[in-house]
Amino acid sequence: MTAGAILTASEMKGFEQDGAPGDEGGWSLMCRAGQAAADRIAIRAAGREILILCGPGNNGGDGYVAAARLRDLGLRVRVAALIEPESELCRRARDLWVSEVESPEVGARAGIFVDAVFGSGQDRPLSDKIVAAIGRLANAAELRIALDLVSGSGCDDGADLGAPYHAEETLVFAAWKPAHALYPAAGFMGHLDMIDIGLGEPKAELRFNSPPEAIPSPATSHKFDRGTVLVAAGHMPGAAWLAARAAQRGGAGYVTLAGYTDAFPPSSVVQMAAGEIDADRQDAAVIGPGLGRGEESRALAQRIIDIGCPLVLDGDILSWMKPDDVPPASVLTPHEGEFRRMFGNLPGSKVERARTAASRCGAVVCLKGRDTVIASPEGAAVVNDHAHPRLGTAGSGDVLAGLVGAELARGRAPFEAACAGVWRHGDAGCRGRDGLIAEDLLDLIR
Numbered sequence: 001m002t003a004g005a006i007l008t009a010s011e012m013k014g015f016e017q018d019g020a021p022g023d024e025g026g027w028s029l030m031c032r033a034g035q036a037a038a039d040r041i042a043i044r045a046a047g048r049e050i051l052i053l054c055g056p057g058n059n060g061g062d063g064y065v066a067a068a069r070l071r072d073l074g075l076r077v078r079v080a081a082l083i084e085p086e087s088e089l090c091r092r093a094r095d096l097w098v099s100e101v102e103s104p105e106v107g108a109r110a111g112i113f114v115d116a117v118f119g120s121g122q123d124r125p126l127s128d129k130i131v132a133a134i135g136r137l138a139n140a141a142e143l144r145i146a147l148d149l150v151s152g153s154g155c156d157d158g159a160d161l162g163a164p165y166h167a168e169e170t171l172v173f174a175a176w177k178p179a180h181a182l183y184p185a186a187g188f189m190g191h192l193d194m195i196d197i198g199l200g201e202p203k204a205e206l207r208f209n210s211p212p213e214a215i216p217s218p219a220t221s222h223k224f225d226r227g228t229v230l231v232a233a234g235h236m237p238g239a240a241w242l243a244a245r246a247a248q249r250g251g252a253g254y255v256t257l258a259g260y261t262d263a264f265p266p267s268s269v270v271q272m273a274a275g276e277i278d279a280d281r282q283d284a285a286v287i288g289p290g291l292g293r294g295e296e297s298r299a300l301a302q303r304i305i306d307i308g309c310p311l312v313l314d315g316d317i318l319s320w321m322k323p324d325d326v327p328p329a330s331v332l333t334p335h336e337g338e339f340r341r342m343f344g345n346l347p348g349s350k351v352e353r354a355r356t357a358a359s360r361c362g363a364v365v366c367l368k369g370r371d372t373v374i375a376s377p378e379g380a381a382v383v384n385d386h387a388h389p390r391l392g393t394a395g396s397g398d399v400l401a402g403l404v405g406a407e408l409a410r411g412r413a414p415f416e417a418a419c420a421g422v423w424r425h426g427d428a429g430c431r432g433r434d435g436l437i438a439e440d441l442l443d444l445i446r
């Protein structure tokens with residue numbers, strides 16, 4: 001589990017310059033970064049030889065500083081360079097190393113490979129020659145450690161720029177970058193290990209999701225105080241039932257399934273026809289899971305929208321609703337396909353796309369996947385990494401919709417409700433076992 005601020009390459013530069021101004025400030029940060037990285041690498045070495053492959057920029061500079069430190073600690077270390085130093089700080093760091101710098105084409109393998117080729121400055125695909133040189137050395141090692149980012153990872157969008165290997169560990173300097181959170185690049189990094197270089201905690205509009213604060217239940221609270229959730233029941237009753245059950249497990253005190261189907265097992269979920277809905281009593285509603293797209297479904301959705309309570313909009317309703325028609329105080333929970341149908345092919349990273357969509361419809365957008373992004377119309381965004389691939393099972397999204405509904409009904413604002421629901425859904429998935437089905441999630445919700 002990761003926590004805290006995520007900075008783009010340019011935000012990172014500003015953060016560094018504010019915290020340690022000028023060339024001397026940059027140099028002292030590089031020394032701290034390289035030395036701290038060396039200390040972590042030394043712990044992993046266990047007598048093995050270390051090969052550090054350096055690039056031309058400040059990431060390469062970190063590599064030269066780390067190499068000098070490892071040598072001073074008495075470890076067996078070699079350095080190879082893909083490209084001669086180009087940044088002033090990298091040249092200065094190269095001078096610290098003093099010893100031979102090998103050519104990566106001829107350099108022999110070592111037990112530990114350290115990737116100091118490109119960090120947050122990478123913004124374009126690696127050439128075939130660079131991919132081959134990094135890949136040959138990295139894939140021959142027993143352990144691969146990257147400094148800040150695996151080379152071949154798009155820092156700001158998590159794109160695959162030709163990453164030639166997967167690291168076992170990435171030592172991250174001062175703040176997370178989008179590539180540590182967004183896939184595919186996040187999948188290249190292995191274990192993420194944050195290195196504090198004395199800059200403190202940055203302010204950022206983008207953060208990792210974190211566990212929600214518990215909502216207290218007063219001793220005298222009764223079922224209606226604990227939040228009421230209405231779930232639209234349409235074409236596929238199983239999906240609506242999962243959402244309703246998840247809303248109950250999520251803490252709502254009174255959950256109603258209302259619509260034009262009544263094919264539900266007997267349970268504590270209250271069932272009624274659309275015409276019987278008590279409009280005065282709904283704190284939140286979930287519209288979409290298994291709803292269907294026909295006339296009857298649209299009429300049911302409209303009837304619930306007209307109540308005017310906060311909404312979770314999921315699944316089928318996202319196939320016909322236009323961004324301009326989304327009621328404020330809604331949370332949209334599309335997967336990539338539903339997102340594209342509603343908002344088209346937006347440019348930019350997953351974070352930028354979710355932000356654009358949220359601003360366009362004036363509501364919170366929760367763009368699902370391994371790296372679910374939750375964005376508010378005001379520009380705040382969160383990436384959730386507390387999840388597991390076993391959540392990719394039919395009905396899992398219905399459970400999420402119900403959970404977010406419960407969070408809204410219990411009084412959280414839409415952005416906080418979406419973050420809390422996504423966290424609890426991911427948490428249930430993390431505690432499940434292989435072969436998990438959506439129904440299992442209900443008993444794993446905490």
Ligand SMILES: NC(=O)C1=CN([C@@H]2O[C@H](COP(=O)(O)OP(=O)(O)OC[C@H]3O[C@@H](n4cnc5c(N)ncnc54)[C@H](OP(=O)(O)O)[C@@H]3O)[C@@H](O)[C@H]2O)[C@@H](O)CC1
Binds near residue numbers: 029034126197
């Ligand atoms: N600033 C600080 O105070 C601190 C920064 N720190 C460290 O600095 C790192 C960021 O450093 P950075 O900005 O110099 O970028 P970096 O990742 O080394 O790459 C830039 C170089 O690579 C080149 N290049 C890029 N892509 C390429 C490609 N596909 N193929 C070929 N070349 C390519 C690019 O070339 P250009 O685009 O200029 O042609 C340029 O020469 C950061 O991750 C952290 O490790 C720490 O020391 C803590 C303090």
Ligand SMILES: Nc1ncnc2c1ncn2[C@@H]1O[C@H](COP(=O)(O)OP(=O)(O)O)[C@@H](O)[C@H]1O
Binds near residue numbers: 368387388390392
């Ligand atoms: N590889 C994955 N890792 C983590 N979570 C995933 C993964 N694949 C899917 N999920 C999560 O599972 C849920 C699937 O939702 P969705 O596709 O709407 O399913 P359904 O419509 O069947 O209910 C989402 O919350 C999504 O973020």
